[in-house]
Amino acid sequence: MASDLENLRLSLAEKQAAVEKQGDVVRALKASEAKQSDIDAAVSALQALKLELHNASKDYAALSGAANGNVSNETFRKEVNNTLERRFFIIPSFQIYGGVTGLYDYGPPGCAVKANVLAYWRQHFVLEEGMLEVDCPCVTPHVVLKASGHVDKFTDLMVKDEKSGQCYRADHLLKEYCKENLEKDLLMSTEKRDELKHVLAVLDELSAEELGAKIKQYGIVAPDTKNPLSDPYPFNLMFSTLIGPTGLLQGYLRPETAQGIFVNFKDLYYYNGTKLPFAAAQIGQAFRNEIAPRQGLLRVREFTLAEIEHFVNPDDKSHPKFKDVADLKLLLFPREEQMNMKDPVPTRLGDAVAKGVINNETLGYFIGRTYLFLITLGIDKLRLRFRQHLLNEMAHYACDCWDAEIECSYGWIECVGLADRSAYDLKAHTEKSKIELIAREKFTEPKEVEKLVIMPIKKETGRFFKGDARKVEEALEAMSEPEAMEMKERLESEGQVSFKVCTLNKDVTINKNMVSISKTVEKVTGRSFTPSVIEPSFGIGRIIYCLYEHSFYTRPSKTGEEQCSVFRFSPVVAPIKCTVFPLVQKKEFDARATELSKQLTRAGLSCKIDTTGTSIGKRYARTDELGVPFAVTVDAEGVTVRERDSKEQIRVPAEEVPSLLKDLCDQQLSWEEALTRYEIVGGTNTV
Template identity: 40%
Template sequence: MSNADPATETAEATSEKLVELAKRRGYFFQSSGAYGGVGGFYTFGPQGASLKGNVEDAWRDRFAVAEGNMEIDAPTIMPEPVFEASGHLDTFDDMLIECPECETSTRADHLVEDNTEYEDAESLPIPEVEEVIAEYELVCPECGAGLADVAVENFNLMFATNIGPGDADPGYLRPETAQGIFVEFPRLKEYARNQLPFGVTQIGRAYRNEISPRRSIIRTREFTQAELEYFIDPENDEPDLSSVEDVSVTLYPASEQNSEDGDELETTIGEAVSEGIISDEWVAYFLGVAKPWYDAVGVDMDRFRFRQHLSGERAHYAADCWDAEGEIDGNWIELAGFANRTDYDLSKHAEHSEDRFTVFRQYDEPQTVERATVDPDMSYLGPEFGGDAQAVVSALETLAERDRTAFEGDTVEIDLEDETHELPVEKTGFAVEEQTEAGEHILPHVIEPSFGVDRLVYTVLHHAYREDEVAGEERTYLELEPEVAPMFVGVFPLQNDDDLEAQADDIVAALRAEGLSVTYDDSGNIGRRYRRQDEVGTPFCVTVDFETIENEETTVTVRERDSTEQKRLPVDGLAETLAAIREGDLEFDEL
């Protein structure tokens, strides 16, 4: 007898049907199938590529265009120093456990989450994960061998490559699109006229060498991100919450997750900020922007929430982070992360590079301040340090700015290439001077909404999947929002007839001229053609019949997907009418 939850079994059955439909109807399928396929890589077929593109366009319209943000397109391969600076080479790890019998590698935290009551094993330290595996006597999911005494290790997810031939420079495929924005900040700030706040968006591929990719396009090794990096002055810039304060949200804060009887909270953005549930107003603003957007592209709001990261699962750069999550198969999956990255990224790149990552903040009035300066005696430094003399100057300037007390004795110590050097203070030209300044250079902080496009596509499809019965026949259809549906309208000549087909061709041309995506289908009976379009989620079908060409007024039958209701509409103005429906300016019921 199975102890599985019937609701979960039903959801899993839906996922199985969806994956089969996706392959059969050209949404997505495993790549390189002719060679046996490869885990974690998927190809989006004609329908999937169109749906994905529509989702990306909708994201661009809301988070780039409507917010007045820039968009860039950076390379997917970047040199090693970028990721040394960002911390990815040291901290971008997942927990790996390898079966001693079959040598299958598995993510240890997923193994725990799938087989115990622990929901967020990713936030646990490795020793605790090992203890849980031993306590529950967990086994290899592939061969069933015991894993109780097997060590859990960190596995870095970066894909390494080489740039150039011969003694090539090491590089990596980017694990996120964000670094492509951060490293170009010195130039991007110029495009923003050095005025904070400003935002930079990017939609593109990212790569993570997942230990155990699973659940079709939910967890893959190559995926698409849509990210916004919003640069702010942490002392002076505040968001205008008035436009989002009334947005209703379901929140699952860390305090509730850590409570034995904790539960989700139903509230509004404004109330969550005033009550301290969301402490960062910028994060709250973007949660308020994202909620109606997710609704508009077809995520079921009854299966959607924002969950705050626990302290142990936050990324190394995040001061606070909330995930947008959608429910799939009885489980919550991450759709986006909304993080306050502070000045971590810009400070790291400023430290490791030779460029300036600050923005000049103008004072309301000039201020007189004391500044520690150095003017080293180069006739002393040159013979003493040779080619390293300029590095000594830089070290002295940094030390004077950071700790002027270091110059209070007769000598001062500096570190140069892991060696400590002692210099006479009189040779450094150290002085404290009064200066009148118009402003100061500051490191902006970064607020980051980061969206996973592939996961969102899967969620939209899963939440749109429907089964019903029409005229005694079972029907499967996708209740996709018109804004993102791969095809908006199908056009059918009722029969293979030259006059009907000519009229249908004219209608197709008129609809496409109006900017609508159209498919033409003259194969099989009309009922089968309707079913095909229902199954791929096409909102409307237009049928050209003999009434169209015989009656004085040229009309066609327009069928709506969800209700299967049909209406007779004139061909004149049809394209404009359907375009108005797609834009949300007109309802089919109003016709």
């Protein structure tokens, strides 16, 4: 399957090259003013090649991505989403009122998966790394998000249908126009083709004016009505609200949880015993009032973020536990490989940091931990890559940035952002709040530091400047080192200098005997600095959606008449750990099943009892669709336990069932080991 796809991709590249080569031929013939018949022949050859390319592209698109049986991305996605909605993993919110775009509800199994993912996140990050978890409100006052830059910059460019008022993202419309034309217009000139490709490449950097000009130039209209569009203008993505009854305190719903941590830096630093590095973490809702949400669960208006802010000395970003992840090999997609159109390659994390591909150990450590987190959940490691931001993608203050991208039917989706944000946020809040958000470093040994000493000779300045003396003295003391050293030099050579005193708004003359300027050496025991922040930020909903796609498969039912859907959830994330069935409807079996299910619940395993009379095969299919890893069946001979994916069954003494399942679900025991301990029965034939 994968190699089919690879062959198709290679053939596609060849066809692309052939089209380009033939284009050159046509251009050369035209330039050399060749015979018209030769030109015509070359053009029709070009058209044939373009058609071939077009068909090959379609084949490739149909086969790529899903890599899941012989189905297209769209078909596969539809199957997954049908199952997700049918089994109430997730459904559009407020459906009885027609729903609201971009808002979704987690139903019981979805809610359990989410709770499991978050519990594991807490164990893997907060507990194991000793992070300081905080919990801040969603409602945030204007001043905080003004300081962070969100009020001014957290915008998308929007265009409005001039008649209906419907809103669109300007870049989306332009992107769709370019993509569609590149795909469909086979006779497009190479110049035009290059232009559209260039637009796609620089799309994210276009200003409102540039976007507007392109939209006008290409005659792009509103997709739904074909009405003309307004000029693009920035639309702030924060939900806005008013705090308190006066209507005077502007607030927003937080667009990320990070700011709640930054404004608490001082208290967190003290809580940690004024020691660096340390990490704070927060799990919570975030809100973005998307202009036109699409891609189902991937771009929504309210979502759960799990964010870490790791505060570190900017001069020392080493990490004591980096060695624990240094040998991990994962798909890295550095900036350079992207620019040269290469593919991501499996790279040893230790090498990537050593070579400077990843900026520092701490960032590398979190990339490794994120990798482990995601694959433990059940993300396919072959469809997980870490892509470095291109220079133009990165915020100006960031020093390195990697996205954990997971491939699903929508393509490669950013699910975790790992950014070294330098000292930007703490500095911004320090400036706005006037509260210093800094750390203090104690040197292991005192350092000798040269220090400038400016000492006005007050007797002289007083005598000379009278009432203005104090302002002159203050201005002298406030000189920067270069200014002071220049004055010292000129006073020594010329005896006096002219000096501007801003607070007096005039120049005065300073004589040699009015000020002493010197440098001394001092012993310094430490220094204050603004810590750097390394931020891994997890989009929980996106991770869960990709997990659904990676866990989904179908297999024929027992009779072979229909396809059954299965989620191959690991016990860590499975919404229900086991189902308990009485084999047939019988009072005695029901009672034993109820007792077993009570014991399992008491052992902390979420379990479901199914005493409906439907056939055991149908009941297995139902539980497979929910991704329940184990099914416990009570019959006349005792109890059997079935594993979902292998469909193998073992006979287990009733009293051992709770502890066996606890061990299997805590992954203290593998199914393979369990098979060796108990009698294997029936096997795959029975269902």
